[in-house]
Amino acid sequence: DAGITQSPRYKITETGRQVTLMCHQTWSHSYMFWYRQDLGHGLRLIYYSAAADITDKGEVPDGYVVSRSKTENFPLTLESATRSQTSVYFCASSELGPQETQYFGPGTRLLVL
Amino acid sequence: AQSVAQPEDQVNVAEGNPLTVKCTYSVSGNPYLFWYVQYPNRGLQFLLKYITGDNLVKGSYGFEAEFNKSQTSFHLKKPSALVSDSALYFCAVRDAASGGSYIPTFGRGTSLIVHP
Numbered sequence: 001d002a003g004i005t006q007s008p009r010y011k012i013t014e015t016g017r018q019v020t021l022m023c024h025q026t027w028s029h030s031y032m033f034w035y036r037q038d039l040g041h042g043l044r045l046i047y048y049s050a051a052a053d054i055t056d057k058g059e060v061p062d063g064y065v066v067s068r069s070k071t072e073n074f075p076l077t078l079e080s081a082t083r084s085q086t087s088v089y090f091c092a093s094s095e096l097g098p099q100e101t102q103y104f105g106p107g108t109r110l111l112v113l
Numbered sequence: 114a115q116s117v118a119q120p121e122d123q124v125n126v127a128e129g130n131p132l133t134v135k136c137t138y139s140v141s142g143n144p145y146l147f148w149y150v151q152y153p154n155r156g157l158q159f160l161l162k163y164i165t166g167d168n169l170v171k172g173s174y175g176f177e178a179e180f181n182k183s184q185t186s187f188h189l190k191k192p193s194a195l196v197s198d199s200a201l202y203f204c205a206v207r208d209a210a211s212g213g214s215y216i217p218t219f220g221r222g223t224s225l226i227v228h229p
Binding site for chain 2: 031040041042043045048058090092096097098099100101102103104105106107
């Protein structure tokens with residue numbers, strides 16, 4: 001099916017563990033984004049990627065690592081999870097250009113104990 | 114630098130009444146403005162966007178938005194609210210003069226509650 005998918009949809013982990021959230025899009029969009037959504041903060045950009053092998057930091061990158069070896073995949077890794085990383089994570093993609101719409105995945109709800 | 118403000122955390126409206134969700138922006142160049150909607154436990158969905166041309170933009174589900182350059186606003190409107198319109202609404206801006214990165218900035222979101 002065409003679209004953007006995220007896995008897992010729900011994840012519970014413990015402090016200090018490494019966690020990887022997956023994002024896959026079928027449109028071959030150039031741009032991909034990772035956001036976290038927390039009450040009172042709206043959407044905050046973690047990392048983004050303009051193309052395969054090109055990534056850059058967003059507003060809140062600390063504690064996160066990304067890679068983009070293929071255009072369609074953009075995994076987000078929490079190297080050593082902390083309770084403050086409990087959040088809902090959204091992946092998005094868009095074509096190149098300021099007029100392009102972003103398409104969002106369904107989100108991953110992460111709880112760090 | 115670009116920024117977006119949604120001055121109301123929550124908007125309450127009765128079903129059948131008109132609704133407005135406010136958004137103001139700041140950019141260096143020309144703005145590209147977007148509205149997205151988020152239903153509970155879902156990702157954001159695109160509603161409408163302003164690129165250029167007609168200041169009144171029509172979008173999905175009967176929503177429209179008016180671009181006002183002098184007031185740097187892009188308010189979302191609907192003539193007659195439905196209970197099913199209750200959701201979280203996000204305004205976003207991209208600056209055409211952002212040096213090519215075109216990373217959007219989102220507002221904090223406005224919770225729209227439509228009462229039966």
